[in-house]
Amino acid sequence: MSLRKLSKNYGPHRALVDVDLDIEPGEVFGYLGPNGAGKTTTIRVLLGLLRPTAGEARVLGMDSWRDSVRVHARTGYVPGDPGLWEKLTGTDTISYLARLRDDPAQVGRGRDIADRLGLELDRPVRALSRGNRQKLVIVQAFMGEPELAVLDEPTSGLDPLVQRELHAMVRELTSRGGTVLLSSHVLDDVQRTADRVGVIRSGRLVAVERLEDLRAKALHHVVARFASPVSPALFERIPNIAGLTCADESMVCRVPERSLDATLKVLAGVSVVDVSITEADLEEMFLAYYGEAETSAA
């Protein structure tokens, strides 16, 4: 999959600006960003639902807009805000979609996946909970044994056991050489499966990193209280420390994960009364690392 200078405008609003990105076969690419950043727009362009304003998107070697039907034949899609036919049962739904794909054999595979996710297919969609609707959408995306799975916030509404099952399905797909694009606004969602992560803010792809590198950058809040006053100079030696405030017997700061060890070693040298270390949320991390990129480009 490759995006070249891909842009999409809605009237005056620039939803995507010059996005360049390549995703290799066998790779799970995590697509991260706050809500409204352009994740879903990217995905809908890739699937030929939206027409690029400029640039091009090639999927499985084909043009996403002109060859969309041929792309769809090899793709499974879990939409972020899925619609289903309320009156149809799960079985009706997957059988209709399998007939559209002209491959009735998919119904059997759909049943297997539904079993795996713990979804009953004989109830009408309108009687299904949000989580069960999401399962049905996942079933239809995977029953065609796609080469490419495009998953837009796929774990929303799913309990942890089902999330784990979905992650297993993603790994099975990539072990067969398939490719997965997984979008989310929470790091936790992608860090279990993704090989690389792209970060999008306000329509611009501001970073593409290996997951390990991103993990190393994951910010942690450190709050400590001491038995006696401590000099700030002690902490300023910690690499990449930010937001440091020392007041008499307490200290607050932010450090990336890779500096945690250094932080703990400094703390070990003084007498600590209390300490807490919590992971900052993704939004804060975006602001810390990628906020500048956005302002300078805009």
Place this chain on the structure above:
Amino acid sequence: MRPEVTIQTLHAQRRSLLAWALALGGLIAIYVAVYPSVKGTGSSFSKLIDEMPRAYRALFTTGSGIDFSTPAGYLNTELLTFMGPVVVLLYAVNAGAAAIAGEEEHRTLELMMVNTASRRRILLEKAAALAVGVALLMVSMWAWLLIEGRIAGMDVPLTNSAAAMLHLGLLGIEFGAIALLVGALTGRVGTSRSIAAALAVLAYLVNGLAPLVGWLKPIRKASPFFQYIGHDPLRTGASWPALGVTLGSIVVIVCAAVVALQHRDIGT
């Protein structure tokens, strides 16, 4: 490749189609039951109507005059001029608006698309479903006319009533196709429904008032209602030129809808 979208659409409508067909049966039963009493007072009723304002007469008889002495004249005025088209257009415009815009608003259009249904396929199969749905209603309406007419001892002309149903069905499909086109352009059910309904009212008025209003006369033939009933199909049978114009319009509208859907962003 089987027309899965058409089959699925009609399958989803099966109960509502049955309800529409039964409603038509009830409507026709009322008209048929009333006929003997109207027939008896035929001349005085005609006289009463003759005394009404010309505009009223023009609108509710669409120019062909009132003749309650024959079943054909009675049905033409009472059923085919107003209530029949209202029922058929209600169904057709709703079905046309639901076809693309309804699926898009429910976000099921994209589910069909990503499961390899092309935009053109979806649109053409939805248009086919609209045509079949209207055709089913027209067949049921025709059957009700013949059956209930026979029970009431009313002589409904067999082929001419079939011709009238054919013309009425095409009228319905034409406005259904307009709703389909607006849906393909906008993806909005409400917009599709109201534009198609407004155009239907406009076309009805143009056809009905043209005999009275000079400047409307030249455009009367452009009204689908003129193609439908201007030649009084219940008395004269099918009109090939009118069928040609209507079918041609439907084809043009559906083609425009295909092009519209193929160029549009879905679900924005």
